[in-house]
Amino acid sequence: MCExxxxxxxxxxxxxFSFSGLIRRGGQTxxxxxxxxxxxxxxxxxxxxxxxxxxxxxxxxNLVKSHSVKSRNVICHIRKATHGRVCLENTHPFTxxxxxxxxxxxxxxxxxxxxxxxxxxxxxxxxxDSEHAFCWVxxxxxxxxxxxxxxxxxxxxxxxxxxDEVSARGVFNFLLSDSRxxxxxxxxxxxxxxRRAPFGKARLIDTELTVDFSKETTPRDIxxxxxxxxxxxxxxxxxxxxxxxxxxxxxxxxxx
Amino acid sequence: MCExxxxxxxxxxxxxFSFSGLIRRGGQTxxxxxxxxxxxxxxxxxxxxxxxxxxxxxxxxNLVKSHSVKSRNVICHIRKATHGRVCLENTHPFTxxxxxxxxxxxxxxxxxxxxxxxxxxxxxxxxxDSEHAFCWVxxxxxxxxxxxxxxxxxxxxxxxxxxDEVSARGVFNFLLSDSRxxxxxxxxxxxxxxRRAPFGKARLIDTELTVDFSKETTPRDIxxxxxxxxxxxxxxxxxxxxxxxxxxxxxxxxxx
Numbered sequence: 001m002c003e004x005x006x007x008x009x010x011x012x013x014x015x016x017f018s019f020s021g022l023i024r025r026g027g028q029t030x031x032x033x034x035x036x037x038x039x040x041x042x043x044x045x046x047x048x049x050x051x052x053x054x055x056x057x058x059x060x061x062n063l064v065k066s067h068s069v070k071s072r073n074v075i076c077h078i079r080k081a082t083h084g085r086v087c088l089e090n091t092h093p094f095t096x097x098x099x100x101x102x103x104x105x106x107x108x109x110x111x112x113x114x115x116x117x118x119x120x121x122x123x124x125x126x127x128x129d130s131e132h133a134f135c136w137v138x139x140x141x142x143x144x145x146x147x148x149x150x151x152x153x154x155x156x157x158x159x160x161x162x163x164d165e166v167s168a169r170g171v172f173n174f175l176l177s178d179s180r181x182x183x184x185x186x187x188x189x190x191x192x193x194x195r196r197a198p199f200g201k202a203r204l205i206d207t208e209l210t211v212d213f214s215k216e217t218t219p220r221d222i223x224x225x226x227x228x229x230x231x232x233x234x235x236x237x238x239x240x241x242x243x244x245x246x247x248x249x250x251x252x253x254x255x256x
Numbered sequence: 257m258c259e260x261x262x263x264x265x266x267x268x269x270x271x272x273f274s275f276s277g278l279i280r281r282g283g284q285t286x287x288x289x290x291x292x293x294x295x296x297x298x299x300x301x302x303x304x305x306x307x308x309x310x311x312x313x314x315x316x317x318n319l320v321k322s323h324s325v326k327s328r329n330v331i332c333h334i335r336k337a338t339h340g341r342v343c344l345e346n347t348h349p350f351t352x353x354x355x356x357x358x359x360x361x362x363x364x365x366x367x368x369x370x371x372x373x374x375x376x377x378x379x380x381x382x383x384x385d386s387e388h389a390f391c392w393v394x395x396x397x398x399x400x401x402x403x404x405x406x407x408x409x410x411x412x413x414x415x416x417x418x419x420d421e422v423s424a425r426g427v428f429n430f431l432l433s434d435s436r437x438x439x440x441x442x443x444x445x446x447x448x449x450x451r452r453a454p455f456g457k458a459r460l461i462d463t464e465l466t467v468d469f470s471k472e473t474t475p476r477d478i479x480x481x482x483x484x485x486x487x488x489x490x491x492x493x494x495x496x497x498x499x500x501x502x503x504x505x506x507x508x509x510x511x512x
Contacts, residue, residue: 042343042344042345043343043345044344044345044381044382045306045343045344045345045346045347045382046344046345047305047306047344048304049303050301050303059323060323063319067315067316087298087299087300087301088299088300088301088302088303089299089300089301090301091301096353097352097378097379097381099379100379100380101381102345102381121377122353123353123356124356125300125301125353125356125357
């Protein structure tokens with residue numbers, strides 16, 4: 001299995017604190033040694049870093065940890081290979097373009113039989129069940145909506161419907177973004193936490209690191225962090241209900 | 257205008273020597289200050305780094321310069337904005353998936369009226385004429401070949417035909433790859449150079465740096481570097497003829 005980390009905020013925000021905790025699970029406090037990747041949105045643009053090396057030993061992960069990249073929307077993944085060999089093209093997040101938007105996707109879980117589902121527009125570059133499922137979901141969205149639907153609710157409901165369909169084939173926890181919203185689907189395991197004023201301190205579970213967010217933020221900031229398992233002590237992580245989708249915009253959840 | 261740098265080799269090769277010369281042109285020895293980007297292929301996978309900052313001042317460019325990433329196929333670009341504002345989504349190389357392959361594209365030049373050409377499958381995320389032209393080219397390839405053509409010659413000829421068509425609208429020097437071959441089209445300005453045994457020394461034009469390739473290579477290595485303008489002194493850079501496409505595989509040119 002793998003672990004997911006996402007962030008959605010109303011202002012460009014530095015994810016390094018959470019990232020520092022997560023990458024320890026990529027070989028030190030966890031066994032997810034088979035690569036990692038991160039996608040940072042900047043407006044319509046998207047920066048991605050991928051590495052098939054264990055995140056706890058990756059030079060690139062150290063770079064991401066030591067340089068501030070501020071983003072309103074981030075998807076990150078550390079991999080424990082269950083399907084597909086360890087190589088660059090099999091590391092999440094996967095990306096594709098639809099409607100002139102950058103879509104990024106990362107998955108935690110294992111699916112059965114999904115790789116035989118026919119694809120039309122999008123085709124996997126690597127060999128994971130995850131990338132195949134992503135291509136299938138985008139295919140269905142595109143088939144129903146050759147142009148973007150007017151209502152965001154329509155899109156949210158469609159993503160949930162497709163997620164339900166795929167998750168019938170196994171475990172399908174995922175983070176997905178079209179650069180506007182962050183869609184988080186809990187098939188078995190996903191938690192989230194919103195930080196807003198009054199900000200306090202937080203202490204990572206996986207490494208000795210504490211941050212006082214009141215010194216790093218303004219009173220208007222709203223930042224939600226989504227993770228497979230809680231990353232900090234003493235904060236009210238909300239465990240998502242199985243089979244639900246929560247989408248986030250501007251740091252706040254929009255249930256569908 | 258912009259500057260292009262490409263590399264195609266028969267073994268994974270470090271591009272840092274050429275890259276060090278090129279990024280000086282992004283604000284020091286040249287005026288291409290409006291961002292830069294690089295795509296490194298690793299098998300079917302592709303790593304990209306993009307930055308809307310001037311390459312000569314970019315922390316990310318320094319990182320790429322200081323870490324060895326070995327690749328058989330590289331596309332790099334430094335930008336002088338002529339069309340579209342300076343932002344992440346307008347920095348080359350642009351990437352898309354077709355036939356389950358990573359395609360990357362970088363352009364030097366300016367095109368007239370191309371942004372009104374209709375698109376079907378691929379749509380630009382940014383606002384450059386370059387990305388529009390790339391989407392149009394991929395649309396045409398996909399329309400004619402919903403699955404990959406059996407012969408590589410067929411694909412090379414189609415790329416050349418499409419390149420001729422676009423370049424009738426302006427200046428269209430480009431580097432394009434489908435992860436297998438590197439297609440280089442010269443509309444007005446492009447040069448290339450193949451290094452192979454016996455290897456000698458090379459000295460960069462844009463900065464004080466000399467490399468003795470005989471110490472960095474094995475006798476079997478074949479490495480071709482493609483650039484808008486020669487990057488080194490005293491090496492036999494070949495100036496491409498206007499209106500021609502040269503594609504490279506394993507470091508060697510395959511004319512069509």
